[in-house]
Amino acid sequence: MKLSEEMLAQYDRDGFIAAPGVFSQAELASIKTALAEDVTVKGPHLITEDDGETMRAVYASHTRHPLFRDLVTSERLLGPAVQLVGRDLYVHQFKINTKRPFGGESWAWHQDYPVWRDADRMPEARAVNVAVFLDDVSEFNGPVVFLRGSHRLGSGTSRRRQGGETAEHIDPRDYTLSGDDLSRLAGVHEMTSPKGAAGTVVFFHPEIVHGSAPNISPYPRDLLITTYNSSSNAPRPPGEPRPEYLVGRDTTPLVPHARLLETMAATTTGAGA
Amino acid sequence: MKLSEEMLAQYDRDGFIAAPGVFSQAELASIKTALAEDVTVKGPHLITEDDGETMRAVYASHTRHPLFRDLVTSERLLGPAVQLVGRDLYVHQFKINTKRPFGGESWAWHQDYPVWRDADRMPEARAVNVAVFLDDVSEFNGPVVFLRGSHRLGSGTSRRRQGGETAEHIDPRDYTLSGDDLSRLAGVHEMTSPKGAAGTVVFFHPEIVHGSAPNISPYPRDLLITTYNSSSNAPRPPGEPRPEYLVGRDTTPLVPHARLLETMAATTTGAGA
Numbered sequence: 001m002k003l004s005e006e007m008l009a010q011y012d013r014d015g016f017i018a019a020p021g022v023f024s025q026a027e028l029a030s031i032k033t034a035l036a037e038d039v040t041v042k043g044p045h046l047i048t049e050d051d052g053e054t055m056r057a058v059y060a061s062h063t064r065h066p067l068f069r070d071l072v073t074s075e076r077l078l079g080p081a082v083q084l085v086g087r088d089l090y091v092h093q094f095k096i097n098t099k100r101p102f103g104g105e106s107w108a109w110h111q112d113y114p115v116w117r118d119a120d121r122m123p124e125a126r127a128v129n130v131a132v133f134l135d136d137v138s139e140f141n142g143p144v145v146f147l148r149g150s151h152r153l154g155s156g157t158s159r160r161r162q163g164g165e166t167a168e169h170i171d172p173r174d175y176t177l178s179g180d181d182l183s184r185l186a187g188v189h190e191m192t193s194p195k196g197a198a199g200t201v202v203f204f205h206p207e208i209v210h211g212s213a214p215n216i217s218p219y220p221r222d223l224l225i226t227t228y229n230s231s232s233n234a235p236r237p238p239g240e241p242r243p244e245y246l247v248g249r250d251t252t253p254l255v256p257h258a259r260l261l262e263t264m265a266a267t268t269t270g271a272g273a
Numbered sequence: 274m275k276l277s278e279e280m281l282a283q284y285d286r287d288g289f290i291a292a293p294g295v296f297s298q299a300e301l302a303s304i305k306t307a308l309a310e311d312v313t314v315k316g317p318h319l320i321t322e323d324d325g326e327t328m329r330a331v332y333a334s335h336t337r338h339p340l341f342r343d344l345v346t347s348e349r350l351l352g353p354a355v356q357l358v359g360r361d362l363y364v365h366q367f368k369i370n371t372k373r374p375f376g377g378e379s380w381a382w383h384q385d386y387p388v389w390r391d392a393d394r395m396p397e398a399r400a401v402n403v404a405v406f407l408d409d410v411s412e413f414n415g416p417v418v419f420l421r422g423s424h425r426l427g428s429g430t431s432r433r434r435q436g437g438e439t440a441e442h443i444d445p446r447d448y449t450l451s452g453d454d455l456s457r458l459a460g461v462h463e464m465t466s467p468k469g470a471a472g473t474v475v476f477f478h479p480e481i482v483h484g485s486a487p488n489i490s491p492y493p494r495d496l497l498i499t500t501y502n503s504s505s506n507a508p509r510p511p512g513e514p515r516p517e518y519l520v521g522r523d524t525t526p527l528v529p530h531a532r533l534l535e536t537m538a539a540t541t542t543g544a545g546a
Contacts, residue, residue, distance in 0.1 A: 102452050106489055139412040140464050145489070179375050183491040191413050191490065213489045216379055216418070217464065218456040 001076045003083050003203075011084060015151035015208035016194065022076050023132065023199040027261040031134060034067035035096060035222065045245040047169055049105050055098045056105065059169065060245035062094045062226075067261060072226050075256035077130050080203060081228040084128045088253035092116070092127060092229035093246060096134070099142050099212075099221040106142070108176035109211035111150075112227070114158035115170050116206070120235035120247050125155070125206045127229040133200040134222035139193065142215035144202070144223070147189035151205035157181065168242055177209065185209060228254075274349045276356050276476075284357060288424035288481035289467065295349050296405065296472040300534040304407060307340035308369060308495065318518040320442055322378050328371045329378065332442065333518035335367045335499075340534060345499050348529035350403045353476060354501040357401045361526035365389070365400060365502035366519060369407070372415050372485075372494040379415070381449035382484035384423075385500070387431035388443050389479070393508035393520050398428070398479045400502040406473040407495035412466065415488035417475070417496070420462035424478035430454065441515055450482065458482060501527075 001022060003011075011017045023031070038061045039046065045059040062068040071077070072091050081089055097107070112129065116122040137143045161174055177185070189209070194202050204210070206227070215221050234251045241247055274295060276284075284290045296304070311334045312319065318332040335341040344350070345364050354362055370380070385402065389395040410416045434447055450458070462482070467475050477483070479500070488494050507524045514520055 102455070106487065109489070138464075139466065140418060140486075142486075145413060179491065182375070186491045191411075193412065211489055213413075213415075213486050214379065216382070216484055216486045218452065218459045 001079050003080045008083065011203060011205070014146075014148050016146055016202055016204035018194040018196060018200055018202045019080075020196050020200045022201040023261065025199070028134060028198050030067060030262050031071070031132075031224070032222075034065050035061070035134070038065045038068070043245075044168070044243065054100055054104070057095050057097045057169075059093070059095045061096060062091060063245070068094070070257070070259065071224075071261060073254050073257055074261070075258045077132070077201065077226060078228070078254055078256040081128050081130055084203060085126055085228060085230055088231040089228040090231055090234075090251045090254055091226060091248045092122070092235075093227040093248065095225050097223045097225065099215045099223070101141075101215060101218045101220055104142060104215035104221065106214045107144075107212045108171075108173040109182055109209060110172035110175045110177065111155045111158050111207050111209055113206035114155045115175055116235065117155070118160055119170055119242060121237055122229065122233060122235045124233055126233040127206050127227055129204045129206060130226045130228065131202040131204065132224040133196060133198050133202070134224055135220050136197050137195050137200070137221060138217070138219075139195065140217040141219045141221040142213050143193045143195055143221070144210050144212045145191055145193045146204065147185050147209040148192045150185055150189045151208040153185075153207070155207045169246055172211070182209075274352050276353045281356065284476060284478070287419075287421050289419055289475055289477035291467040291469060291473055291475045292353075293469050293473045295474040296534065298472070301407060301471050303340060303535050304344070304405075304497070305495075307338050308334070308407070311338045311341070316518075317441070317516065327373055327377070330368050330370045330442075332366070332368045334369060335364060336518070341367070343530070343532065344497075344534060346527050346530055347534070348531045350405070350474065350499060351501070351527055351529040354401050354403055357476060358399055358501060358503055361504040362501040363504055363507075363524045363527055364499055364521045365395070366500040366521065368498050370496045370498065372488045372496070374414075374488060374491045374493055377415060377488040377494065379487045380417075380485045381444075381446040382455055382482060383445035383448045383450065384428045384431050384480050384482055386479040387428045388445075388448055389508065390428070391433055392443055392515060394510055395502065395506060395508045397506055399506040400479050400500055402477045402479060403499045403501065404475040404477065405497040406469060406471050406475070407497055408471050408493050410468050410473070410494060411490070411492075412468065413490040414492045414494040415486050416466045416468055416494070417483055417485045418464055418466045419477065420458050420482040421465045423458055423462045424481040426458075426480070428480045442519055445484070455482075
């Protein structure tokens with residue numbers, strides 16, 4: 001997939017772009033199957049809601065399951081990422097946010113880069129988030145909401161809140177913007193929310209302000225987010241780095257392929273092994 | 274205001290209709306002022322969120338504040354209500370749901386009539402809810418979501434849940450539909466959510482399934498809902514009725530007037546007296 005000049009300009013202006021129909025129904029079914037397989041592997045990479053039971057997110061599936069390993073090197077994700085950030089990209093972070101029907105919780109308003117800046121000493125925001133809709137996304141199942149163009153403000157004002165309470169993965173609530181800041185920003189930067197069918201891909205900037213509401217609908221909202229970072233922009237932790245499921249260690253530039261994921265899934269036997 | 278034949282047919286089919294621009298900016302400002310005055314009157318008619326502090330709803334303002342007394346007899350609300358339900362209407366219940374920015378909570382999926390049937394022995398669903406948008410309503414500040422046409426199913430399956438925990442006002446969570454029921458209903462009845470500028474009025478059926486998400490936006494979402502019931506359909510409690518702020522005692526048919534609310538506000542002196 002190649003982004004048009006118009007889409008590149010739109011990304012610069014708005015901080016995000018959406019491309020519909022990137023993955024087929026068959027591929028999405030394979031991804032869902034692979035997700036179901038991967039979450040049988042227990043560990044700290046599985047994040048639950050406050051109830052301690054409902055799954056909120058799973059990290060680093062690309063290090064455990066062959067389908068996700070192939071997904072992150074798919075030309076359809078990696079190609080546009082290279083156009084947006086530059087060549088020599090690797091996976092800084094991989095997560096699937098699994099927002100359940102009837103109560104999957106909100107994600108606080110935040111910017112992504114300040115977390116990686118503070119926790120991992122990532123030098124610059126030369127990275128991009130690539131979000132794949134694994135479910136149809138409507139206004140009713142807790143879509144991501146962006147403040148259009150807010151990435152252009154940088155992220156100098158975002159910092160970890162006193163009393164941040166979440167574990168090493170650092171939930172956005174620990175970096176949430178103040179109500180005053182948000183009210184001011186929302187007066188300038190329109191709230192907007194890309195919707196679309198499963199298979200849509202949204203590329204968004206690590207400094208765009210975003211959040212999402214709980215899911216009150218009967219429909220799940222699984223969102224797969226790969227963060228590609230420049231190899232030359234790898235974190236330089238001052239001491240012990242965060243675990244590998246949060247901060248990719250292998251900064252070797254990825255090589256894209258053009259294979260279909262459904263083919264891959266058909267050859268997958270050892271689930272999550 | 275007079276509803277067209279087309280709007281009446283739409284109400285029968287969908288269970289709701291929306292009319293934009295019913296109240297002017299000046300009138301809305303007067304209503305907001307009156308609300309601020311009325312909530313200074315403390316009592317059980319003020320409902321808070323689970324934090325025990327943030328206001329969630331206020332009941333029966335029309336019994337305390339002259340502006341709201343005038344609002345419920347305004348021809349603009351009462352006229353269409355008579356068209357939808359028939360003549361000889363009175364106020365069964367009046368509430369303002371005050372959904373705060375950054376966290377005003379959800380309202381569970383429910384139907385209204387079963388509560389009045391069970392708690393108050395209201396004989397039939399010959400009533401109508403008239404909701405006035407006191408703020409602009411967008412997809413971002415927790416709009417009411419309807420299952421289009423679900424009022425036509427009746428409400429035979431809705432009943433109070435075991436362990437219902439809320440006080441006499443009976444929060445919808447105590448009457449929420451099961452996930453299975455909702456999944457089934459949402460497969461047949463489209464989820465839809467009227468939006469619009471402050472001053473929009475939505476008329477909706479007491480048996481339509483509806484709910485709303487929390488408000489994650491910087492914008493409030495105050496929604497004023499008057500339930501008009503037929504005098505001939507007044508509750509017939511078997512014992513002690515619920516308090517008057519929840520169940521209107523005066524079933525005398527209301528007489529509509531065509532006055533502007535801003536005029537009224539200007540003559541209002543004794544706030545909440």
